[in-house]
Amino acid sequence: MTDSRMNPEAPPTPDHVTIYAKDYEPPKWWVRHVDLDCDLSADKARIRATLNVEKNGSHDRPLVLAGDGLKPLTVQVDGADAQWTLEGDNLLIELSGEAHEIATTVEFDPSANSQLMGLYASGGLLCTQCESEGFRRITFHPDRPDVLSTYSVTMHADAKAYPILLANGNKVSEGIGEDGRHWARWEDPFPKPSYLFAMVAGDLSANSGAFTTMSGREVELNIWVREKDLPLTHHALQALKDSMKWDEEVYGREYDLDLFNIVAVDDFNFGAMENKGLNIFNSRYVLADSETATDQDFDAIAGVVAHEYFHNWSGNRVTCRDWFQLSLKEGFTVFRDQCFSQDHNSEAVKRIEDVRLLRAIQFPEDSGPLAHPVRPDSYIEISNFYTATVYNKGAELIRMMRTILGEKDFRKGSDLYFERHDGQAVTCEDFVKAMEDASGKDLAQFRLWYSQAGTPTVRAHVDASGSGAVLKLQQDIPDTPGQKDKQPMAIPLKMALLSRQSGAELVEERTVMLGEAEQTVTFEDIAEADPILSINRDFSAPIILESDRDDEELAALARVDGNAFARYEALQELNLRALLPVIRGETVMDASKVIAAFDATLSDERLDDAFKAEAIMIPSEAMIGEKLATIDPDKVHAARQALGHEVGKGLTEKLEQMYGRERPAGDDLSVAAKGQRALSNQLLGLIASGDPAKGARLAKAQYDGARNMTERQGALTVLVSLDGAERGAALEDFYNRFKDQGLVLDKWFGLQARAERDDTMDAVEKLAEHPDFTLKNPNRLRALLVNFASNQWVFHHASGRGYDLLARMVIEADKLNPQVAARLVPPLGRWRRYTDARAKLMRAALQRIEQADGLSKDVFEQVSKSLG
Ligand code: B3K
Numbered sequence: 001m002t003d004s005r006m007n008p009e010a011p012p013t014p015d016h017v018t019i020y021a022k023d024y025e026p027p028k029w030w031v032r033h034v035d036l037d038c039d040l041s042a043d044k045a046r047i048r049a050t051l052n053v054e055k056n057g058s059h060d061r062p063l064v065l066a067g068d069g070l071k072p073l074t075v076q077v078d079g080a081d082a083q084w085t086l087e088g089d090n091l092l093i094e095l096s097g098e099a100h101e102i103a104t105t106v107e108f109d110p111s112a113n114s115q116l117m118g119l120y121a122s123g124g125l126l127c128t129q130c131e132s133e134g135f136r137r138i139t140f141h142p143d144r145p146d147v148l149s150t151y152s153v154t155m156h157a158d159a160k161a162y163p164i165l166l167a168n169g170n171k172v173s174e175g176i177g178e179d180g181r182h183w184a185r186w187e188d189p190f191p192k193p194s195y196l197f198a199m200v201a202g203d204l205s206a207n208s209g210a211f212t213t214m215s216g217r218e219v220e221l222n223i224w225v226r227e228k229d230l231p232l233t234h235h236a237l238q239a240l241k242d243s244m245k246w247d248e249e250v251y252g253r254e255y256d257l258d259l260f261n262i263v264a265v266d267d268f269n270f271g272a273m274e275n276k277g278l279n280i281f282n283s284r285y286v287l288a289d290s291e292t293a294t295d296q297d298f299d300a301i302a303g304v305v306a307h308e309y310f311h312n313w314s315g316n317r318v319t320c321r322d323w324f325q326l327s328l329k330e331g332f333t334v335f336r337d338q339c340f341s342q343d344h345n346s347e348a349v350k351r352i353e354d355v356r357l358l359r360a361i362q363f364p365e366d367s368g369p370l371a372h373p374v375r376p377d378s379y380i381e382i383s384n385f386y387t388a389t390v391y392n393k394g395a396e397l398i399r400m401m402r403t404i405l406g407e408k409d410f411r412k413g414s415d416l417y418f419e420r421h422d423g424q425a426v427t428c429e430d431f432v433k434a435m436e437d438a439s440g441k442d443l444a445q446f447r448l449w450y451s452q453a454g455t456p457t458v459r460a461h462v463d464a465s466g467s468g469a470v471l472k473l474q475q476d477i478p479d480t481p482g483q484k485d486k487q488p489m490a491i492p493l494k495m496a497l498l499s500r501q502s503g504a505e506l507v508e509e510r511t512v513m514l515g516e517a518e519q520t521v522t523f524e525d526i527a528e529a530d531p532i533l534s535i536n537r538d539f540s541a542p543i544i545l546e547s548d549r550d551d552e553e554l555a556a557l558a559r560v561d562g563n564a565f566a567r568y569e570a571l572q573e574l575n576l577r578a579l580l581p582v583i584r585g586e587t588v589m590d591a592s593k594v595i596a597a598f599d600a601t602l603s604d605e606r607l608d609d610a611f612k613a614e615a616i617m618i619p620s621e622a623m624i625g626e627k628l629a630t631i632d633p634d635k636v637h638a639a640r641q642a643l644g645h646e647v648g649k650g651l652t653e654k655l656e657q658m659y660g661r662e663r664p665a666g667d668d669l670s671v672a673a674k675g676q677r678a679l680s681n682q683l684l685g686l687i688a689s690g691d692p693a694k695g696a697r698l699a700k701a702q703y704d705g706a707r708n709m710t711e712r713q714g715a716l717t718v719l720v721s722l723d724g725a726e727r728g729a730a731l732e733d734f735y736n737r738f739k740d741q742g743l744v745l746d747k748w749f750g751l752q753a754r755a756e757r758d759d760t761m762d763a764v765e766k767l768a769e770h771p772d773f774t775l776k777n778p779n780r781l782r783a784l785l786v787n788f789a790s791n792q793w794v795f796h797h798a799s800g801r802g803y804d805l806l807a808r809m810v811i812e813a814d815k816l817n818p819q820v821a822a823r824l825v826p827p828l829g830r831w832r833r834y835t836d837a838r839a840k841l842m843r844a845a846l847q848r849i850e851q852a853d854g855l856s857k858d859v860f861e862q863v864s865k866s867l868g
């Protein structure tokens with residue numbers, strides 16, 4: 001093998017070429033219709049594809065069909081054997097006319113497909129995953145999102161092993177074949193890109209329902225699972241109905257087929273996939289009852305069901321021209337699912353959760369070696385760009401446009417977008433243009449959010465003098481790999497000026513557009529002198545805010561701000577102000593202001609429990625680390641522990657009294673009940689921080705008396721970080737109770753990997769050898785390794801053992817499943833931010849991965865960019 005990685009002078013290996021957005025060219029050939037005949041069994045799939053191709057414009061270029069690991073058994077053009085060549089994996093066919101019928105046959109073994117891309121076997125099922133470039137592992141095809149075709153699919157399989165045969169669209173006929181086989185034919189009338197193709201064969205049962213659309217059409221809904229899992233599907237089915245209704249009410253979008261199928265599979269590379277009419281889900285986002293799933297799991301299921309359903313319009317009916325436009329469908333759809341969840345839960349709390357996630361994952365990405373714009377300029381492997389930047393920052397961009405336009409014009413814009421581009425493959429620019437045209441607002445400067453990477457920092461300062469006030473704003477966009485000296489962005493900042501005493505808005509809430517590097521805004525005739533600034537309310541822009549508000553002002557905001565998000569922010573800031581000077585070694589811990597603020601929050605009867613649960617969360621070690629130029633994980637950990645301890649001790653009485661309140665019924669999934677349980681688990685955590693022995697007793701009692709998984713997991717989360725007999729007993733009980741339920745056993749791995757203990761490193765090394773651990777199942781792999789790598793203090797063990805383990809696992813996993821392996825790399829890529837000794841060890845781990853034989857392009861890209 002030629003290996004350029006060993007020799008920086010050598011050209012990149014052919015597999016590792018960079019694709020640039022600027023090189024986009026329309027396809028030379030369209031494919032108008034795809035007919036597939038699929039003869040399926042576990043270890044052999046024979047696929048005959050007939051493509052109706054049509055020349056695009058005038059040229060003499062051959063038809064290029066992408067393949068991945070395929071060898072053509074037959075190639076015919078218009079019914080006759082044809083000349084063809086293979087160039088790498090691609091099939092080239094010279095064509096003389098304007099339109100032809102191309103037929104190819106391939107064969108492969110689905111059971112040998114450990115990448116879980118293309119057609120693969122999972123738990124006795126055969127299923128597909130095509131986004132982004134998996135269709136080329138099933139048959140030769142252009143396999144690019146701007147080639148849209150109608151599809152007809154005939155599936156043949158053994159009737160006993162695979163009684164259910166599903167594909168996109170509607171089933172048009174079925175029948176019995178020879179030797180115990182049967183067949184079904186499906187047709188999808190909506191032209192779609194190949195990444196939305198899907199089929200599933202297996203022994204499945206459905207929880208079925210129906211939905212009547214706004215124009216009165218009946219849609220059949222099915223959640224397909226193994227028969228024993230049927231009782232676990234009610235929540236997903238209800239979420240699907242709720243999503244269909246919400247999209248009609250909020251966006252005027254109606255479902256378009258007579259059938260909507262969801263299938264749950266155990267081995268899946270991510271959450272779920274929006275294939276037209278046949279969504280395929282990681283079983284984790286389908287199966288739930290209160291015994292086995294937490295409230296958070298239930299909410300995640302509803303969120304993912306909604307997300308995939310919403311893609312039917314934002315992604316499927318209007319799709320992406322090329323993969324650089326991924327955020328066109330993902331950012332918009334994440335925004336839509338976030339709003340759906342906000343409407344079905346506490347709005348402010350959902351916003352807080354989404355921002356917490358953005359800061360925990362996207363901010364570090366945006367300030368590290370893998371930073372890229374929401375619309376990237378280049379990639380080696382597109383699978384590496386399903387990132388928090390494309391998804392979550394992308395969603396923030398859509399949210400900002402809604403803030404700038406207002407809800408009414410935003411809806412006008414989305415109506416125009418769907419109307420203008422229905423059935424097309426388009427760009428992020430087309431979306432912004434529709435918003436601009438519908439509203440008449442100029443979004444020229446706003447577009448920079450799509451092209452400039454890096455999280456802007458905004459400094460805000462208020463000068464109050466006499467009867468007026470001046471707000472001074474400054475913005476700074478950091479350099480990121482390949483991008484320097486950036487232009488100022490258009491940043492919508494929701495703000496108000498508040499009375500210190502009452503929180504009354506002395507200057508009413510408004511959106512200030514920051515567009516210059518420096519800007520001032522003047523307010524006149526303010527009724528009270530010395531107002532407090534409440535800014536970036538609702539997190540109106542994804543920025544880092546620096547303000548010189550003092551502790552008293554923050555405490556006042558935490559108490560009186562009418563914007564719940566801003567109250568939460570003030571509390572977070574107070575926590576950071578207690579923590580950071582201790583970490584820097586400037587002072588000893590003074591928790592008094594945090595204690596007072598938590599006390600006031602817990603006592604405030606206007607606030608709901610879900611909010612209180614968020615409000616008393618001490619920022620995670622990862623978030624604290626983001627605030628430091630150089631991170632010493634031991635110091636961060638020690639300071640955070642100390643703050644938790646002080647708060648727990650300082651508020652013992654109140655925490656215990658609130659923790660002792662009566663609990664809601666075990667299966668009550670109302671917003672209030674979920675909030676109460678969330679708060680109760682947070683209270684337990686703080687009690688244990690203050691008094692570990694008491695915490696262990698209470699947590700064990702909660703574990704033993706648990707009536708649902710939220711209580712059980714909440715108790716175990718606390719216990720795993722404590723010493724004492726209770727811990728071992730609960731972990732053993734949990735294992736014995738749930739060892740046969742994969743999704744719950746994942747929790748057992750995850751909880752231990754997250755434990756904040758000095759022996760967690762040993763435990764994780766042992767768990768990696770546990771008979772129930774496997775790198776083949778992405779959920780199990782993530783349960784142990786993603787949780788471990790995000791457990792800052794443990795992962796960054798000064799010995800470097802954490803880095804070694806992760807590097808070993810990346811190398812092993814890469815041989816099976818490059819996509820999943822590559823997702824483990826980013827924590828090592830943060831090396832520049834850590835103390836010297838750790839940075840060296842992290843780099844060494846990356847270099848070890850880099851030198852492994854036969855590295856996939858997925859891992860190669862992440863590692864080479866991380867090394868910089
Ligand atoms: N569109 C899929 C993600 C596909 C990831 C491919 N590497 C799920 C989603 O975002 O809805």
Ligand code: ZN
Pocket residue numbers: 307311329330333
């Ligand atoms: Zn999506």
